[in-house]
Amino acid sequence: MTRHPHAQAAGFSAVDESSELAAARLAAIVQSSQDAIISKDLNGIITSWNTGAEKIFGYQESEMLGVSILKLIPEDRWAEERLILEKIVAGQRVEHFETERRAKDGRRIHLSVTVSPVRDSRGRIVGASKVARDVTDRKTAEEALKTSEELFAKVFRLSPDCVALVRLSDRTVMEANAAICRLWGRTPEDVIGKPTRDYSTWLSKEERMAFMARLEADGECLDYRTTLRLADGRLVRFDISSRLMTLHGERCIMSVMRDVTDREEAAAALRASELRLRSTLDQILEGCQIISRDWRYLYLNDLGAQHARREKPFMLGRTVMECYPGIELTPIFVTLRECMEQRTSKRILNEFSYEDGTKSWFELSIEPAPEGILVLSLDVTERRRAEEKVLELNSELERRVVERTSQLEAANNELEAFSYSVSHDLRAPLRAMDGFSQAVIEDYSPNLPETGQRYLLTIRKAAQRMGVLIDDLLTFSRLSRLPLNRRKIDTLALAHLALSELGVSLTESGIELRFGDLPTCEGDPSLLQQVWVNLLSNAIKYSRKRPSAMIEIGSFRRSDTDVFFVRDNGTGFDMRHADKLFGVFQRLHRTEDFEGTGVGLAIVQRVIHRHRGEVWAEAEENVGAVFYFTLWSEAAA
Amino acid sequence: MSNSPRRELLLVEDNPDDLELELRALGQANLSHRVQVARDGAEALAFIFGEGPQTARNLPDLPTIIMLDLKLPKIDGLEVLRRLRADPRTREVPVAVLTSSKEQQDIIESYRLGVNSYIVKPVDFTGFTQTVQKLGLYWLLLNEPPLSKR
Numbered sequence: 076m077t078r079h080p081h082a083q084a085a086g087f088s089a090v091d092e093s094s095e096l097a098a099a100r101l102a103a104i105v106q107s108s109q110d111a112i113i114s115k116d117l118n119g120i121i122t123s124w125n126t127g128a129e130k131i132f133g134y135q136e137s138e139m140l141g142v143s144i145l146k147l148i149p150e151d152r153w154a155e156e157r158l159i160l161e162k163i164v165a166g167q168r169v170e171h172f173e174t175e176r177r178a179k180d181g182r183r184i185h186l187s188v189t190v191s192p193v194r195d196s197r198g199r200i201v202g203a204s205k206v207a208r209d210v211t212d213r214k215t216a217e218e219a220l221k222t223s224e225e226l227f228a229k230v231f232r233l234s235p236d237c238v239a240l241v242r243l244s245d246r247t248v249m250e251a252n253a254a255i256c257r258l259w260g261r262t263p264e265d266v267i268g269k270p271t272r273d274y275s276t277w278l279s280k281e282e283r284m285a286f287m288a289r290l291e292a293d294g295e296c297l298d299y300r301t302t303l304r305l306a307d308g309r310l311v312r313f314d315i316s317s318r319l320m321t322l323h324g325e326r327c328i329m330s331v332m333r334d335v336t337d338r339e340e341a342a343a344a345l346r347a348s349e350l351r352l353r354s355t356l357d358q359i360l361e362g363c364q365i366i367s368r369d370w371r372y373l374y375l376n377d378l379g380a381q382h383a384r385r386e387k388p389f390m391l392g393r394t395v396m397e398c399y400p401g402i403e404l405t406p407i408f409v410t411l412r413e414c415m416e417q418r419t420s421k422r423i424l425n426e427f428s429y430e431d432g433t434k435s436w437f438e439l440s441i442e443p444a445p446e447g448i449l450v451l452s453l454d455v456t457e458r459r460r461a462e463e464k465v466l467e468l469n470s471e472l473e474r475r476v477v478e479r480t481s482q483l484e485a486a487n488n489e490l491e492a493f494s495y496s497v498s499h500d501l502r503a504p505l506r507a508m509d510g511f512s513q514a515v516i517e518d519y520s521p522n523l524p525e526t527g528q529r530y531l532l533t534i535r536k537a538a539q540r541m542g543v544l545i546d547d548l549l550t551f552s553r554l555s556r557l558p559l560n561r562r563k564i565d566t567l568a569l570a571h572l573a574l575s576e577l578g579v580s581l582t583e584s585g586i587e588l589r590f591g592d593l594p595t596c597e598g599d600p601s602l603l604q605q606v607w608v609n610l611l612s613n614a615i616k617y618s619r620k621r622p623s624a625m626i627e628i629g630s631f632r633r634s635d636t637d638v639f640f641v642r643d644n645g646t647g648f649d650m651r652h653a654d655k656l657f658g659v660f661q662r663l664h665r666t667e668d669f670e671g672t673g674v675g676l677a678i679v680q681r682v683i684h685r686h687r688g689e690v691w692a693e694a695e696e697n698v699g700a701v702f703y704f705t706l707w708s709e710a711a712a
Numbered sequence: 713m714s715n716s717p718r719r720e721l722l723l724v725e726d727n728p729d730d731l732e733l734e735l736r737a738l739g740q741a742n743l744s745h746r747v748q749v750a751r752d753g754a755e756a757l758a759f760i761f762g763e764g765p766q767t768a769r770n771l772p773d774l775p776t777i778i779m780l781d782l783k784l785p786k787i788d789g790l791e792v793l794r795r796l797r798a799d800p801r802t803r804e805v806p807v808a809v810l811t812s813s814k815e816q817q818d819i820i821e822s823y824r825l826g827v828n829s830y831i832v833k834p835v836d837f838t839g840f841t842q843t844v845q846k847l848g849l850y851w852l853l854l855n856e857p858p859l860s861k862r
Contacts, residue, residue, distance in 0.1 A: 495815055499783050502812040502835055507729035510837040514736065535837070542835030549814070 111186075111207040114193060117164065119144040119156060122202060131186075131209045133179030144205075147176045149183060163192045163203045173210065185214040236333045239271070243319070243326040246271050258334065259306065275303045278310075286317075290328065294319050300335065312336045362437075362452035365444055368415065370394040373446055382437065382452045384429055411441060411448065418443040424455070487556070494552050501545050508538040540672075547674035550605075551659065554681050559599050561686075566593040566639065569600065570628055573607035577615060586615060591629020594637050598706050602682045609675040610641040610702050616669055617700065618645030636705045644699040656692055679704070720776035720852055721747045724756040724792065725810075726784050730833070734779075734810075737844040746852065748775065753787025756780070757795060760802060774805055777851035782811040782818055790821055797826045804858060808847055 105112050111128035115121050121144055124136040132139075132147060139146075148156055152174060159169050169190040175183045186207040193202040231238055237255035241248055251259075251266045259266060259274040266274065277283035282301060290296045295318040302310050317330040356363045362379035366372060372390045380387045383398070390398055395408070402408045407425050414421050421441045428434050436459040440451040512531040520528060570593060596603070611626070618624035627642040648656075648663045655661040657680040660673040679702075683690040687707035694700035721743065725731040731749065738744050750756035760774065778796075782789035789809065796802040808829035809822050822830050831847060834840045 495813065499812045502833070503727050503730055505835045506733065506812075506833060506837070506840060509835060510729070510733040510840060513837040513841075514733070539836050546814070 113205045114202055115144050116202040131184065149175060149177050159190050163190060164200060166192055166200060184209055185211040236331050238331050241271055241328045243328055249327060274306050278302055278304060290317055290319055312339050364450040365446055366395060366450065367447040370396060382454060414441040414443060415448050494549055497545060497549065502542060505538040505542050509535045544672045547672045551674050551678050551681065554602060554678055559685055561597055561599060564596050564598060564600050564603060566596050569604055570607050573604055573611050576608055577612055586618060586624040586626055589627040591627065593630055596637060596706050598686050606679050606682050609679050613675060614641050614643035618643040621645060638703050638705050640701050640703045642701040647694040647696045647698050647700045649696050650694060653692060721848060722750060722756065722759065722775040722778040723747050724750045724780045726751055726781060733840060734844050737841040738848050741845040741848055743848045743852065752785040753789065753792045756792050757787065776857060778805060778807045779810045780807055782809060782813055790825065793825045793827060806851055
């Protein structure tokens with residue numbers, strides 16, 4: 076084996092001087108070559124190893140001479156070596172064979188390998204010369220490109236934005252991503268090769284021309300907002316970014332379009348909503364103030380400013396303390412601060428004092444707001460005044476009621492004192508009149524003419540009648556003053572009680588009595604007994620003169636109320652005078668015919684009215700009379 | 713019975729007309745010599761208790777019956793009754809109220825204070841005379857008082 080198999084392999088003769096020079100030159104080239112130049116025999120044993128090989132594989136020449144070439148080949152590619160050797164033995168070359176080899180540090184290196192047969196002087200193939208170029212970098216770059224292309228393709232396909240590549244000359248679609256196909260409602264197969272105007276058009280030709288001019292001038296046009304009309308007639312707002320590029324020798328426009336219709340609508344809706352809110356705040360019937368966390372007025376509606384009694388421009392941006400010096404010391408500020416710091420809501424009634432000394436009442440709602448606090452104020456001064464007025468009136472009314480009550484009490488007391496005095500003092504003179512008249516009759520009757528005696532008797536009768544009148548009046552007045560003592564009453568028993576009180580006159584008169592149905596009633600027993608006594612005594616009195624006097628006591632039902640009645644077949648009366656029947660001291664008959672004071676029926680009416688009942692009468696002269704009455708009861712009410 | 717008849721009936725009456733009619737009625741019943749008249753409450757109390765009503769002397773000459781009008785000047789009848797019933801010495805002296813008042817409040821108050829009888833003066837003279845006579849006769853002749861106070 077020679078040290079320079081390449082020289083031999085290249086066919087130079089060592090004996091030729093010029094050949095020697097050539098061989099030296101060749102050796103220099105081999106040594107300085109960046110490529111690995113390696114020789115091996117037909118058994119794959121390395122026979123030469125240049126500097127390029129050292130650099131590419133990392134092995135020194137001394138390490139590799141006499142070593143099998145397989146050391147450089149990854150096990151999975153050993154088969155390659157056999158094929159290469161077969162070709163060499165057959166006298167063929169292997170050119171630009173791309174494969175992988177293993178470096179000393181274990182790296183796999185991409186190589187482009189050219190292998191040529193080496194012949195001896197007799198032309199026999201004795202080995203192979205291998206030139207290997209490290210193509211790892213190129214390979215990596217290629218792979219990076221491929222990856223990047225894939226990535227971009229993915230982005231292109233998957234981008235939510237609409238992306239299209241369009242040929243400039245005739246605006247034919249060359250590429251279209253899923254998003255734009257979706258927008259157009261087509262598949263990529265549909266659109267590619269078709270003009271874009273089939274799917275979307277500009278609204279104005281001038282605008283499109285201007286856009287294209289800018290694109291031509293600058294090479295790109297970014298974030299241009301316009302409206303395009305789609306094939307189905309829809310108008311869509313787009314942000315368009317386009318760039319001119321050359322692809323496969325053709326000028327193209329790459330466009331990315333973003334549908335901003337929704338965003339614009341949302342923004343418009345937001346603006347409208349804010350406007351609406353603002354105008355609502357401006358127009359609500361409450362004053363509205365928004366105060367920032369550093370106590371500045373951020374917002375005031377008209378009413379808010381009005382409540383503050385300041386101009387809006389003055390207040391906005393100023394702090395509460397600047398607007399109202401000294402407010403920090405007032406309770407309302409303490410409340411505001413509490414809401415501001417603790418983020419709580421409060422509703423309070425506050426009397427606010429203005430600088431000029433006037434005061435107004437406000438109902439305040441304080442709510443935490445993102446900016447600070449929101450204060451809603453309702454001027455309730457008028458309402459407060461009205462309430463105060465009502466309170467004033469009420470207390471005035473109460474005072475008057477108390478006054479009136481005490482006046483009434485005084486009047487009542489006076490009335491009682493009066494009745495007492497009447498019962499006591501009015502009777503005494505009557506007694507004297509009666510008594511001394513009688514004394515004169517007793518002591519001096521022999522000296523007194525008959526007429527004189529008759530006069531004295533008349534005085535006595537008058538005095539006694541006056542005594543009865545006083546008694547009846549006192550009874551009448553007492554009936555109005557006594558408290559009503561309601562309870563359930565056996566009406567029949569009560570009527571019998573009244574009759575027994577009148578017993579004497581009844582037996583005397585021989586009147587026939589008839590009892591109808593008498594249900595229980597509810598009322599004051601002693602007062603109602605007085606009613607029965609008066610009605611029955613009247614009936615007896617006015618029917619007494621009848622040859623066959625008859626009195627009927629009974630009742631009937633009239634709209635859930637019991638109506639009681641006392642009927643007689645006595646003198647009766649003229650119904651034209653019925654209105655006078657129940658008046659005090661009103662009489663429909665002469666005293667000579669029928670005794671009486673004219674108080675009895677007034678008492679009856681008073682008692683019935685105090686029971687909230689009704690009393691009325693029906694009569695016919697010389698035929699008889701019926702007195703009816705009802706009693707109010709809780710069951711009927 | 714002593715020679716000078718004891719004034720056993722104390723008639724307390726301020727109205728001169730009533731008084732005359734009452735005395736006439738009692739006279740007709742032969743009782744006028746046994747009657748002592750007081751014209752108001754103060755006079756009645758002075759007669760019963762002597763000049764100083766507070767002196768704790770024995771009261772031997774207590775009336776057998778006191779006929780008491782209610783409406784009296786100075787001290788009214790109910791007050792007289794109250795003082796009589798408040799003093800142990802006069803607690804048991806019979807008192808009959810003879811009045812014009814039919815008022816329940818007077819009747820109730822009188823009985824509450826321990827009156828022995830309550831009579832309303834009738835307006836009619838005959839009735840009045842009979843009432844006064846019956847009252848005097850009943851208390852002076854028919855009624856038997858306890859002996860301890862005699």
